[in-house]
Amino acid sequence: MVTGLRSAVMAVSAAAWSSAEEGARVVEETSPQGSGRFELRSVSVAYGPETVIEDVTMNIPPQAVTALIGPSGCGKSTLLRCLNRMNDELGNVRVSGTIALDGQDIMARGVDPVDLRMRVGQVFQRPNPFPMSIYDNVAYGPRTQGIRRRDELDAIVEDSLRRAALWDEVKGSLKKHAFDLSGGQQQRLCIARALATHPEVLLMDEPASALDPISTQQIEDTVAELKRSVTIVIVTHNMQQAARISDQTAFMLRERLDMPARLIEVGETRKVFTNPDDPRTEAYITGRFG
Amino acid sequence: MTHGRPLTVARSNGRTAIRRAAEAVATGFIRVSGWTAIVVLAAIAVFLAWNSVRALREVGVGPIMVGTEWYPTSHPGKFGAAPLIVGSLLVTSIALVLCVPVGLAAAVFLSEFATRRIKEAAKAVIEFMAAIPSVVYGLVGVALVVPAVKSVFGLDSGLTALSGGIVLGIMALPTVVSISEDALHAVPSSLRHASLALGNTRWQTTYKVTIPAASSGIFAAVMLGVGRAIGETMAVLMLTGNAAVMPRTVLESVRTMTGTIAAEMGEVVQGGLHYSVLFVVGLVLFAVTFAINLAADVVLEKQRKRWGA
Numbered sequence: 001m002v003t004g005l006r007s008a009v010m011a012v013s014a015a016a017w018s019s020a021e022e023g024a025r026v027v028e029e030t031s032p033q034g035s036g037r038f039e040l041r042s043v044s045v046a047y048g049p050e051t052v053i054e055d056v057t058m059n060i061p062p063q064a065v066t067a068l069i070g071p072s073g074c075g076k077s078t079l080l081r082c083l084n085r086m087n088d089e090l091g092n093v094r095v096s097g098t099i100a101l102d103g104q105d106i107m108a109r110g111v112d113p114v115d116l117r118m119r120v121g122q123v124f125q126r127p128n129p130f131p132m133s134i135y136d137n138v139a140y141g142p143r144t145q146g147i148r149r150r151d152e153l154d155a156i157v158e159d160s161l162r163r164a165a166l167w168d169e170v171k172g173s174l175k176k177h178a179f180d181l182s183g184g185q186q187q188r189l190c191i192a193r194a195l196a197t198h199p200e201v202l203l204m205d206e207p208a209s210a211l212d213p214i215s216t217q218q219i220e221d222t223v224a225e226l227k228r229s230v231t232i233v234i235v236t237h238n239m240q241q242a243a244r245i246s247d248q249t250a251f252m253l254r255e256r257l258d259m260p261a262r263l264i265e266v267g268e269t270r271k272v273f274t275n276p277d278d279p280r281t282e283a284y285i286t287g288r289f290g
Numbered sequence: 291m292t293h294g295r296p297l298t299v300a301r302s303n304g305r306t307a308i309r310r311a312a313e314a315v316a317t318g319f320i321r322v323s324g325w326t327a328i329v330v331l332a333a334i335a336v337f338l339a340w341n342s343v344r345a346l347r348e349v350g351v352g353p354i355m356v357g358t359e360w361y362p363t364s365h366p367g368k369f370g371a372a373p374l375i376v377g378s379l380l381v382t383s384i385a386l387v388l389c390v391p392v393g394l395a396a397a398v399f400l401s402e403f404a405t406r407r408i409k410e411a412a413k414a415v416i417e418f419m420a421a422i423p424s425v426v427y428g429l430v431g432v433a434l435v436v437p438a439v440k441s442v443f444g445l446d447s448g449l450t451a452l453s454g455g456i457v458l459g460i461m462a463l464p465t466v467v468s469i470s471e472d473a474l475h476a477v478p479s480s481l482r483h484a485s486l487a488l489g490n491t492r493w494q495t496t497y498k499v500t501i502p503a504a505s506s507g508i509f510a511a512v513m514l515g516v517g518r519a520i521g522e523t524m525a526v527l528m529l530t531g532n533a534a535v536m537p538r539t540v541l542e543s544v545r546t547m548t549g550t551i552a553a554e555m556g557e558v559v560q561g562g563l564h565y566s567v568l569f570v571v572g573l574v575l576f577a578v579t580f581a582i583n584l585a586a587d588v589v590l591e592k593q594r595k596r597w598g599a
Contacts (some may be wrong), residue, residue: 084487086483086486086487089483089486114489114490114491115489116489117486117487117488117489118488118489121487121488122483122484122487124480124483124484124487126480128478128480128481128483128484129484130481130484130485130499130503131481131502131503132502140485140488140498141488141489144488144489144490144494144498145489190484193484193488194487194488197488197489
């Protein structure tokens with residue numbers, strides 16, 4: 001039973017890997033290296049007195065997909081929120097260690113989180129379009145950046161919707177209310193909205209967990225396409241999904257409730273899924289817990 | 291028998307006959323109470339209309355609604371209620387102009403920026419503001435607002451529409467603040483997070499996303515504030531000077547519909563024409579407040595459906 005599951009996961013990941021490699025080669029041709037690279041050194045996060053994540057050190061390569069996997073409550077989303085400092089908004093959260101984006105410490109005093117978030121976009125677990133038209137949703141970020149000219153906005157909206165693979169479905173109805181779209185379309189709209197500010201990095205927090213299989217497939221295709229131009233960090237509960245779409249996988253685990261979560265293993269997705277270094281990783285990906 | 295009994299108990303969910311009877315009584319009581327509210331409302335409307343019949347027949351709707359002369363005790367009495375209607379609208383408008391910006395700003399502060407402790411404290415204060423009897427507001431107005439208006443504008447008397455409107459604005463604040471705050475609070479935080487993650491500041495997020503998303507609830511808050519202001523009697527009676535003439539500026543004395551009914555009802559002949567005209571004025575007030583509350587309710591219901599809360 002367990003071995004059957006495991007080999008199935010491996011087969012999927014091996015197949016995903018070969019196509020991922022093709023993608024990676026294209027990337028090198030189309031986009032400059034060194035934009036959208038994260039380096040985390042001894043990152044710890046505390047909610048009030050309680051340390052929830054301890055000593056995470058890892059690199060996030062540019063123009064590639066990094067998957068964060070692990071059981072519920074292991075701090076994946078919290079770690080993700082460190083990368084655009086959204087934890088700042090939750091209050092009572094302390095992040096220590098260093099997090100550098102393209103060599104610049106994003107937690108430094110001089111860094112305005114508002115500017116950082118223009119460079120590091122986020123897509124949330126549930127589609128959360130604003131209660132306005134499709135067009136206005138996508139134009140929201142650029143307008144904040146001060147872009148007012150109609151033709152310029154039109155171009156950004158079209159480009160973002162194309163990159164999020166939604167353009168063909170909505171090009172005739174940009175004035176329609178975003179709530180009229182299906183859940184999957186709303187989520188791709190949220191991706192387009194995040195892309196409209198031309199971020200170097202896109203953070204995705206279980207972006208397909210509230211969606212049906214077909215919509216999930218479309219989101220995954222979008223991710224595969226997007227990594228040519230942006231760095232993607234995706235939190236997922238779905239290990240097949242991690243195996244299919246990511247180049248690098250990080251496995252996090254909180255072994256006991258009174259202990260902080262730690263990074264157990266990080267490496268090439270193919271390696272993590274087929275030949276993990278740590279027995280806990282192997283136990284998790286073969287479905288023995290979590 | 292021994293083996294039928296547990297089955298029966300199980301089927302009736304373990305309740306005895308007495309408990310079942312008590313439950314039936316309680317359910318019945320609740321149902322009757324619910325219907326009573328509706329019946330009382332309908333009865334008020336019918337009663338107002340019934341007592342208005344004489345005035346509507348002898349004076350007519352037109353002369354009451356647009357007539358500008360209100361001399362109910364002259365012979366024959368003149369029952370032009372337009373100055374009263376205009377007086378009510380004027381005082382209510384002043385109240386709104388003052389309380390909507392302040393109330394909305396307070397709601398935004400409490401919902402989006404205040405720390406939890408400040409929010410709790412402010413909510414307690416606002417609830418207390420709503421509980422103060424209106425005659426106390428009237429007293430404070432007479433002592434503070436009336437002299438202030440008099441000296442600032444150099445008037446002979448500070449008993450003006452403006453004085454009434456200022457105090458009324460303060461009285462309507464709790465309604466506007468607490469309902470707007472509820473509306474802002476009901477906006478899902480996922481929308482705020484989405485905006486923040488797009489590189490907006492909290493303030494940009496508030497005015498670009500949160501306030502528009504809560505706009506229907508804020509509209510309802512304003513409507514209910516209007517309802518509160520237009521129906522207020524005691525404070526306006528004490529502060530507006532009660533001259534039943536068509537006002538030309540906000541610095542003149544006005545008389546409101548509510549003030550008129552309260553002041554004159556004690557001195558009319560029961561069943562007389564004046565008595566009946568006052569019921570027409572009451573009917574107008576009833577219709578206006580009913581319409582305002584209904585509109586606010588419809589809008590609030592729309593918002594509730596939208597956010598599934």
